[in-house]
Amino acid sequence: MKKCQICLRPSSFRRVDYLKSPAIPDEKLGVFRDAHVEICDLCNTGLVSDNVSSADLADFYKNLYLGHDASSRSIRDRLSNPISIYSRSANQFISFFRSIDIQNKRVAEVGPNVVGWSKICKILQAQSYAYFDALRSKEIEKSGGEYLGFLDFKSLSAIESESYDMLILSHSLEHMLPKNVVEYVAQFRRILAPEGILFVEIPLELSFHDLRLIPPHTLYFTEEGLRSFLESNGFEICDYAISKRRHVGEVARTATSPVFSRLLKLASRYLFAMFPRQFALHAIFEAAKGYPQPKFDYIRLIVKKATSV
Numbered sequence: 446m447k448k449c450q451i452c453l454r455p456s457s458f459r460r461v462d463y464l465k466s467p468a469i470p471d472e473k474l475g476v477f478r479d480a481h482v483e484i485c486d487l488c489n490t491g492l493v494s495d496n497v498s499s500a501d502l503a504d505f506y507k508n509l510y511l512g513h514d515a516s517s518r519s520i521r522d523r524l525s526n527p528i529s530i531y532s533r534s535a536n537q538f539i540s541f542f543r544s545i546d547i548q549n550k551r552v553a554e555v556g557p558n559v560v561g562w563s564k565i566c567k568i569l570q571a572q573s574y575a576y577f578d579a580l581r582s583k584e585i586e587k588s589g590g591e592y593l594g595f596l597d598f599k600s601l602s603a604i605e606s607e608s609y610d611m612l613i614l615s616h617s618l619e620h621m622l623p624k625n626v627v628e629y630v631a632q633f634r635r636i637l638a639p640e641g642i643l644f645v646e647i648p649l650e651l652s653f654h655d656l657r658l659i660p661p662h663t664l665y666f667t668e669e670g671l672r673s674f675l676e677s678n679g680f681e682i683c684d685y686a687i688s689k690r691r692h693v694g695e696v697a698r699t700a701t702s703p704v705f706s707r708l709l710k711l712a713s714r715y716l717f718a719m720f721p722r723q724f725a726l727h728a729i730f731e732a733a734k735g736y737p738q739p740k741f742d743y744i745r746l747i748v749k750k751a752t753s754v
Contacts, residue, residue, distance in 0.1 A: 449485040449487060449488060449490070449492075450492060450623040450624050450626070450627070451485065451488055451490045451492065451623060451626070451627070451664075451670070451674055452485060452487055452488035452490070452673075452674075452677075453627070454487055454488075456485045456486050456487040456488075457486045458483040458484060458485055458486065458492075459483070459484050459486065460481055460482070460483055460484075461481065461482045461483075461484060461491065461658060462481050462482075463477055463480065463481060463482065463658055464658060475501075475505040475508070475661075476497045476498075476501045476502055476505045477493075477497070477505075477661060479496060480493055480494045480496060480497050481493075481494050482494070482658050482665065484665075488670050488673065488674075489667050489669075489670055490664065490665065490666055490667070490670045490674070491650075491658065491664065491665030491666075492623040492663070492664060492665075493622070493623065493662075493663040493664070495624075497622065497663065499597075499622055499625065502622060502663070503579075503595065503597070505661065506579060506620065506661070507579045507580070507595075537615065537644075537646065537745065538565060545611075545642065545747070547566060547569050547571045547610075547611060548569060548570045548571065549570065549571070549572045550571050550572055550610040550611055551571070551572050551573050551575075551608065551609045551610045551611070551638075552566050552571045552573065552574050552575070552609065552610065552611045552612075552613065553574070553575045553576065553577070553593070553608075553609045553611070553612050553613070553636075554574070554575075554576045554577070554612070554613040554614075554615070555576070555577045555578075555596055555612070555613065555614050555617040556576075556577065556578055556596070556614075556615070556616070556617040556620070557576045557578060557582065557585060557590075557613075557615075559582060559584060559585075560582070560584050560585060560588075561576060561585065561613070561615070562574070562613055562615075563576070563582075563584070563585040563588040563589075563590045564588050566588075567588045567589060573589075573591065574588070574589065574590045574591070575590060575591040575592070575593050575609075576590055576591070576592065576593060577593045577594065577595065577596040577600065578592070578595070578596075579595055596617075596629075598625075598628065598629075598632070601629070601632040601636070602632075604636045605636075606635050606636060607635075607636065607637065607638045607639065607641075608636050608638075609636055609637055609638065609641060610637070610638050610641050610642065611637075611641060611642045611643075611644070612633055612636070612637055612641070612642070612643050612644070613644045614633075614643065614644065614645045614646070615644070615645075615646045616646060616647065616648070618645055618647050618664060618666075619647045619648065619662045619663065619664045619665065619666070620661070620662065620663060620664075621663060621664060622663055623663065623664060626664060627678065630674075630675070630678045630679075631678065631679070634678070634679045634680070634750055637750045638750075639750065639752070640749055640750055640752075641749070641750045642683070642747060642748070642749055642750075643675075643680060643747075643748045643749075643750070644745070644746070644747055645671070645675070645745070645746045645748070646688075646743055646744070646745045646746075647664075647666060647671065647743065647744060648662075648742070648743055649666070649667065649668060649687070649742045649743065649744050650662065650665050666744075668687070668744050671744060671746065672685070672746070675746065675748050676748075679750065679751050680748035680749065680750060680751055681748060681749045681750075681751045682746060682747075682748055683747045683748060683749050684746070684747045685744060685745060685746040685747070686744075686745050687742050687743070687744055687745075688742065688743040688744075688745055
C-alpha cells in the first residue's frame with residue numbers, strides 16, 4: 446500500500462493503461478508513452494503514474510497545445526477545435542455565471558485557451574482579468590487581460606494573498622500532476638479573497654464502465670471524489686451541475702455514408718500531423734474502426750473559500 450496523493454490516505458491501487466491509438470505515432474505520445482493510470486481504491490481518483498515529471502509534462506503541453514510559434518496560436522486552436530473553444534464559455538455562462546455578479550470583481554483564469562472568459566469579463570465590467578497559460582494570447586490582451594505566466598509554484602508565489610475575487614479552472618485541473626495538485630489548490634485558496642469563488646469544470650472520464658483513458662490528462666475524478674477533494678481543501682460547495690455532452694465518437698458512429706466513414710479513417714491517420722490537438726483524434730480512430738465510444742459528461746462546480754480549514 447502507498448499514500449494516495451489526493452485523499453492522503455494509505456491505499457491500494459488498480460492499474461489502467463492509457464488508450465494509445467495507432468492514429469498517434471509513438472513519438473507524439475511524449476511523456477505518456479510509458480505512463481499509465483493508477484486508481485485509488487479509497488477515493489476512486491485516477492492518477493498518472495509517478496514516472497511523469499513536472500518539467501517533462503510542462504514541455505509536453507507547450508508543444509502539444511501551442512507548438513513553437515506563439516503567434517499562430519489563435520489560428521491553430523480555432524482550426525483544431527473550432528466549436529468548443531468559443532461554445533465552452535457561452536455554455537458555462539448560461540449554466541452558472543448569469544447568476545453570479547462579476548461586476549467590479551478581480552478575475553483570474555488558468556489555461557483560458559485563446560480567449561477564455563476575457564471578453565465576457567470585459568462586457569460584464571469586471572474590475573480586472575488575468576490569466577495563467579503557456580504563452581501569451583494576443584486576443585486576451587486586446588481585451589485588457591494581464592498575463593501571469595505559466596502556472597507553476599514560482600508564478601503563484603509571486604501573487605499577493607487575496608488578490609482575486611474569482612478564479613476559473615475550466616478543464617485545467619485534470620492536467621495537473623497528482624503530487625502537485627493539493628499544493629496548487631492551497632495556493633488558489635491563498636490568492637482568493639475571503640469568500641472568493643472558485644469555478645471548476647472537468648470531464649468525468651471515470652463515469653463509464655468501459656474504462657478507456659486518453660492522454661494527455663493526468664487526473665481523473667469522479668463527481669463524489671472532486672466534491673470531497675475541494676471540501677477537504679478549504680472550500681464550500683455552492684452549486685454544481687452535470688453537463689451532458691455528445692461525444693465525437695457518437696457522431697461518427699451514427700454516420701451511415703460510406704464516404705463519410707472513409708473520411709473518418711483518413712482523418713484518424715493524417716490530421717494529427719496538421720493540428721496540435723491530435724489526441725482528440727483517438728475518438729475518430731476508434732469510431733472509424735467500429736469500437737463503442739463513451740460519452741464524457743462534465744461536472745461544473747462553484748465553490749466558495751471557506752472561512753476556516
